[in-house]
Amino acid sequence: MKNMLMLPALAVALSACSMMTPMKSGDAMMMMSHTLSKQPAGMALNSSGTVTPKMEGTMVMTEAKVMGLAPSTYYVAHYHSMGTASAEPCSSNGPAIMASKIVGMTDAAGMLMLKGSVAKADVMAAKYFNIHTATGADGTPADAGVSCTALDVAMMK
DSSP states (O other): OHHHHHHHHHHHHHHHTOOOOEEEETTEEEEOOEEEEEOTTTOSOOOEEEEEEEEETTEEEEEEEEESSOTTOEEEEEEEEOOSSOSSGGGSOOOBOGGGOEEEEOOTTSOEEEEEEEEGGGGTTEEEEEEEEBSSTTOOBOSSOSEEEEOOGGGGO
C-alpha cells in the first residue's frame, strides 16, 4: 500500500525533470517545460521553476514560473546567445537577446509568473534562458542571474 501511494508522486517528480520535446498541436509546436535552477554565477537564492517556450507561427511564446525568489522584487528574464566563458550555457556569459525581455514582480511569497512573446527570428541563436534581479520596473539587470536553464531555440523548429 505504501509503495502504491509513492507512484503518483514519483511520476510528478520525474515529469518535472523532463527535457524539452516537441509535440504537435495543430500548426503550433508545443514544447515541454525546462527546469530552471540556481544560476551558477553564485547568487545566494535557491530559486527553482520552469520556463515553457512554445512556437506559434513566427513567434515564440514564453511562460516562466519561479519560486524561491525575494518577495516584492522586480525581476527581468530573457534569452541569451552562447558566450565564450564556459561550454555550459548558463555559465557562458553570453549576450542577452534584448528583444525577448520580460519584466515582472514577485508576490509576497517570492513567486514570479512571467509571460512574453518574441519573433522566432530574434531568438534563433538562443542557448539559454536567464532570470536576473532587476533594479526596477524598467528591467535593468542588477546581477548575473538568479535562475537559468539551457535550451536551444533552433532545435524547436
